[in-house]
Every structure is written in structure tokens, then in C-alpha cells.
Amino acid sequence: MSSxxxxxxxxxxxxxxxxxxxxxxxxxxxxVLEWSRVNSGSRNLKGLAEMERRVxxxxxxxxxxxxxxxxxxxxxxxEVGEVVTxxxxxxxxxxxxxxxxxxxxxxxxxxxxxxxxxKFQEPVWLDGNTLxxxxxxxxxxxxxxxxxxxxxxxETPLAEHVGWEVLLSPDEETGSLASAKILADRAKSADIGxxxxxxxxxxxxxxxxxxxxxxxxVVRGKAAHAGREFHNGRNAVVALxxxxxxxxxxxxxxxxxxxxxxxxxxxxxxxxxxxMAWCRFNVRLKEPEHAAxxxxxxxxxxxxxxxxxxxxxxxxxxxxxxxxALSDANIMLMDAIRDCxxxxxxxxxxxxxxxxCEGNNLAAAGLPNVDTLGVRxxxxxSADEFVCVDSFKERAKLSALILMAFASGQLDNVxxxxx
Numbered sequence: 001m002s003s004x005x006x007x008x009x010x011x012x013x014x015x016x017x018x019x020x021x022x023x024x025x026x027x028x029x030x031x032v033l034e035w036s037r038v039n040s041g042s043r044n045l046k047g048l049a050e051m052e053r054r055v056x057x058x059x060x061x062x063x064x065x066x067x068x069x070x071x072x073x074x075x076x077x078x079e080v081g082e083v084v085t086x087x088x089x090x091x092x093x094x095x096x097x098x099x100x101x102x103x104x105x106x107x108x109x110x111x112x113x114x115x116x117x118x119k120f121q122e123p124v125w126l127d128g129n130t131l132x133x134x135x136x137x138x139x140x141x142x143x144x145x146x147x148x149x150x151x152x153x154x155e156t157p158l159a160e161h162v163g164w165e166v167l168l169s170p171d172e173e174t175g176s177l178a179s180a181k182i183l184a185d186r187a188k189s190a191d192i193g194x195x196x197x198x199x200x201x202x203x204x205x206x207x208x209x210x211x212x213x214x215x216x217x218v219v220r221g222k223a224a225h226a227g228r229e230f231h232n233g234r235n236a237v238v239a240l241x242x243x244x245x246x247x248x249x250x251x252x253x254x255x256x257x258x259x260x261x262x263x264x265x266x267x268x269x270x271x272x273x274x275x276m277a278w279c280r281f282n283v284r285l286k287e288p289e290h291a292a293x294x295x296x297x298x299x300x301x302x303x304x305x306x307x308x309x310x311x312x313x314x315x316x317x318x319x320x321x322x323x324x325a326l327s328d329a330n331i332m333l334m335d336a337i338r339d340c341x342x343x344x345x346x347x348x349x350x351x352x353x354x355x356x357c358e359g360n361n362l363a364a365a366g367l368p369n370v371d372t373l374g375v376r377x378x379x380x381x382s383a384d385e386f387v388c389v390d391s392f393k394e395r396a397k398l399s400a401l402i403l404m405a406f407a408s409g410q411l412d413n414v415x416x417x418x419x
């Protein structure tokens with residue numbers, strides 16, 4: 001006796017829609033080449049606007065309702081240790097049948113980690129199936145998977161039973177700080193979440209994820225001549241060095257907790273006692289309760305120096321993505337996606353990861369989700385980023401079948417478990 005998903009796949013309308021994805025394979029590759037040449041680094045508002053235009057043009061075939069959401073300004077610490085305002089781009093919100101009984105939220109991002117002055121700006125073929133280029137995997141390729149899965153889904157009568165939303169953020173690579181509220185809000189209106197970060201090159205998907213926080217520690221001392229008045233100075237670099245050592249020692253104090261002091265700056269010349277220094281650092285947390293412990297310990301490190309002997313210390317930032325634990329509903333969704341993959345001849349496995357993404361945000365809002373349904377690829381966040389181009393049609397078919405199974409009631413156990 002065939003499984004419900006196998007029976008669904010035997011439906012003529014389903015078969016036709018999946019076959020049509022095959023016919024669009026070359027178009028997907030051509031489009032990712034074009035999109036990859038558009039620099040859309042998180043702070044490049046002009047490039048993000050161009051990607052917005054191209055995405056809206058591409059998704060117009062679905063005739064969705066469109067909402068463009070201006071994000072609030074953010075803050076960051078600049079090169080001289082001052083807090084400055086940073087402009088953000090717009091979140092693209094596309095949706096259809098919002099009052100349907102079954103609702104799915106599909107998320108992704110238009111930004112990349114590559115600034116306009118980065119050397120990595122052009123896609124290059126490495127071989128017949130491997131394309132190297134900015135954003136080809138993370139995640140302009142993922143956006144194309146969303147588009148082509150929805151195109152196939154909308155070709156079937158099953159689509160009328162599902163309301164779908166697509167959220168594409170312009171600030172995921174900087175922590176989704178401004179778009180987090182939107183993600184949480186829309187998560188509460190959905191039954192399942194599908195996010196399109198790249199899968200690993202072998203097709204493995206992410207399961208549980210660590211949480212993450214980004215911080216900047218700014219130390220101010222007192223400048224002085226290094227020869228004539230050395231003892232009148234207060235060396236901010238020395239103070240910061242001591243604090244960095246204390247921060248690094250927190251790694252391992254809770255299971256799998258890591259603290260990474262990553263970027264430091266201070267001083268102006270060897271013959272001047274530096275009066276300012278800063279460090280940007282990241283923490284990864286396995287369990288939600290580890291956040292309070294970490295913040296308490298960092299507070300103690302700051303307190304040990306702030307206001308002492310002429311030094312002042314300020315801490316900026318915080319935990320921006322909670323750990324993603326796997327609820328019963330999430331595990332059921334993962335199992336259903338594994339079954340969909342099996343029907344397509346795609347082996348779906350899951351591994352826990354220290355990385356984080358919008359899937360963390362959705363899970364924190366109570367939405368069961370799988371967050372690596374994009375193309376197969378690797379070396380993301382580097383100039384060696386690549387996509388396996390045969391995965392465009394493969395992953396679009398997988399998501400299309402997930403949507404079809406969802407529409408036909410085969411994921412209703414996930415909705416019930418979600419409560």
C-alpha cells in the first residue's frame with residue numbers, strides 16, 4: 001500500500017507541476033547569475049533596492065499581494081567607539097489567501113555579507129555543476145527555490161487550500177535586528193515555517209541550532225605622552241586586553257558555549273598612551289537558560305573596570321537569536337519533509353549546528369520550521385561560496401511537494417502538536 005505522499009505524487013496535476021520545474025532549470029541558473037552580480041551587502045541600500053525590484057518582477061507571475069515594510073533605523077559602534085545610527089532596507093512581504101485554514105510562512109533574505117568594496121563581486125563557473133559567486137547559495141539561490149516551488153504549487157488545485165506568505169529581509173546577515181519583530185509577528189499567524197538558507201553540499205539540513213549574540217565592548221582611558229607622562233595615562237588597550245582574556249575564558253563554562261573576541265581596535269601611535277579601544281565579540285549558546293548566565297558574567301567583567309582608576313567601560317549589543325530547540329511539532333515537520341524527499345529520491349538528514357538564522361526567530365515565536373530548504377552549496381560567507389546548480393530544480397521540487405502535502409492535510413499532525 002502506497003503512502004499518502006506517494007499517492008499524492010501519482011496525481012497527474014502534481015506530476016505536471018513538478019515536471020514544469022525541470023523545464024525552468026536553465027532559467028533559474030540564468031537568474032541567479034544576474035542576481036549574483038547585484039551587490040546587496042546589508043548596508044548597501046542602493047543594491048538592496050535593486051534586488052527588491054528584481055525580486056518583485058520575478059514574483060509578479062504569482063500575482064501576490066505586496067507589502068514593502070520600512071525597517072527602523074539601527075545602531076552600531078563606529079570606528080572611534082561612538083554609537084551611530086544605521087539605515088536599514090525594506091522587508092518584502094508577499095502573500096496570497098491570508099484567510100485560508102492552513103498557512104505557511106516562507107522566509108529568506110536579500111542581503112549578503114559582501115560589501116561594495118569586497119573583492120568578491122562576480123560569479124564564476126568552477127565546473128559544469130558548480131557556480132562560485134556572491135549570494136548564489138546564501139541566499140539568492142534560495143529565493144529562486146521559493147519562487148519556483150510556489151509556481152509549481154499554484155499550478156495545482158491544491159493551492160486553494162493554503163495561504164502562503166513570503167518574507168524577504170534585508171538585514172539577516174547582520175542579525176535580523178530590525179526585521180525580528182516582523183518575523184515574530186508573522187510567525188504567530190502561520191502553522192508551519194519554511195526557511196531557505198542553503199543546505200550542505202551533500203543535502204544535509206540543519207536541525208537544532210545554537211543561539212547567538214553580538215556585542216561591542218568600548219573602553220575609555222586617558223591619553224598621555226608615552227615617554228614624558230606615561231604614568232598619567234590610562235591605557236585603554238591594556239585594560240581591554242585584560243577584559244578580552246576574561247571573555248575568552250567563558251568558553252566552555254556552560255555546555256558548548258563559545259565566546260569569540262573577533263575584531264579589536266585601539267590607539268593612534270606607539271608614543272601615545274591609547275585612550276580608547278574596542279572589541280567586537282560573539283557568543284554562541286546551546287540552551288536558552290545559558291543566556292542569563294553569560295550576561296551576568298559579562299556584567300561582572302565590565303563592572304571590574306568601569307569607573308575604576310580613570311577607566312570607563314560601555315557594553316553594546318545583546319542576544320539577538322535565541323537557541324532553536326526542537327519541539328515535538330518541529331520533529332514531526334522534519335519527519336514529513338524527510339518523507340517528501342524520499343518520494344523524490346532525495347535523502348534528507350538533519351544535523352545540529354552552531355550557526356543560526358531566521359529559523360531561530362521563528363522557533364522562538366512558537367512556529368515549527370525547517371530552515372535549510374534552499375539550494376545545496378557551501379563555503380558561504382567567503383569568496384569561495386558555491387552552489388551545486390542541479391539543486392535548483394531538486395530543491396524546488398522538494399518544497400513544492402511539501403506545500404502539496406501540507407495542502408492535502410498530511411501535515412495536520414504538526415498543526416495539532418503546535419497547539
